Amino acid sequence: AQSVTQPDIHITVSEGASLELRCNYSYGATPYLFWYVQSPGQGLQLLLKYFSGDTLVQGIKGFEAEFKRSQSSFNLRKPSVHWSDAAEYFCAVGPKGGYQKVTFGTGTKLQVIP
Amino acid sequence: NAGVTQTPKFRILKIGQSMTLQCAQDMNHNYMYWYRQDPGMGLKLIYYSVGAGITDKGEVPNGYNVSRSTTEDFPLRLELAAPSQTSVYFCASSDRTGKGEYTGELFFGEGSRLTVL
Numbered sequence: 001a002q003s004v005t006q007p008d009i010h011i012t013v014s015e016g017a018s019l020e021l022r023c024n025y026s027y028g029a030t031p032y033l034f035w036y037v038q039s040p041g042q043g044l045q046l047l048l049k050y051f052s053g054d055t056l057v058q059g060i061k062g063f064e065a066e067f068k069r070s071q072s073s074f075n076l077r078k079p080s081v082h083w084s085d086a087a088e089y090f091c092a093v094g095p096k097g098g099y100q101k102v103t104f105g106t107g108t109k110l111q112v113i114p
Numbered sequence: 115n116a117g118v119t120q121t122p123k124f125r126i127l128k129i130g131q132s133m134t135l136q137c138a139q140d141m142n143h144n145y146m147y148w149y150r151q152d153p154g155m156g157l158k159l160i161y162y163s164v165g166a167g168i169t170d171k172g173e174v175p176n177g178y179n180v181s182r183s184t185t186e187d188f189p190l191r192l193e194l195a196a197p198s199q200t201s202v203y204f205c206a207s208s209d210r211t212g213k214g215e216y217t218g219e220l221f222f223g224e225g226s227r228l229t230v231l
Contacts (some may be wrong), residue, residue, distance in 0.1 A: 010169065032217055032218050032219075034218070034220075040225060041225075043118075043204055043223050043224045044226050046219060046221075051217060090220075092218075094179075095217025095218070101217045102159075104156040105156055106156040
């Protein structure tokens with residue numbers, strides 16, 4: 001069965017500092033991978049996705065993520081965090097082919113301090 | 115485009131009451147989903163549908179029912195509300211790409227916060 005692990009429940013960074021949020025997945029083959037962001041009181045918005053090809057993918061709001069097959073990881077990065085990036089971030093994995101369910105990680109809550 | 119619309123946004127129920135959470139999408143997506151979100155637990159799939167007239171259980175279906183009579187609408191019914199159903203509920207939709215490939219990319223509504231007392 002597929003699974004997603006986000007080992008960091010809560011992360012605090014200073015505004016302007018770099019950010020890396022960790023995500024590890026378990027799946028029998030190369031899955032589709034996603035990062036979603038949820039601002040307080042809002043639904044989830046897609047930040048970026050990896051389907052195939054270049055393992056470094058660019059998303060919205062200056063975020064990027066790198067797929068590393070050997071480490072079963074899909075970490076999210078941003079070079080310089082803005083106060084508006086404070087939110088909860090979810091990594092998700094979806095199987096290739098068919099319409100099986102997408103599995104979400106438990107989320108990482110990002111706090112940005114001045 | 116409105117995308118995925120959920121109503122109501124907030125609701126308080128008494129134990130044993132019933133209610134329906136409404137979800138509508140205007141993107142003509144075939145696939146629709148109901149998730150619940152509890153603190154520290156991520157999102158858990160309750161039910162999903164791959165098209166009108168077709169529904170199936172997700173990870174946590176007990177206490178819920180769904181129907182899909184049209185492509186646009188996917189209501190979630192709680193028959194006998196229990197405190198364990200206090201949660202934030204999200205409806206989502208997705209579809210195949212132009213090449214016919216299912217990707218699992220989800221489009222979410224803004225959520226419905228339900229409290230059962």
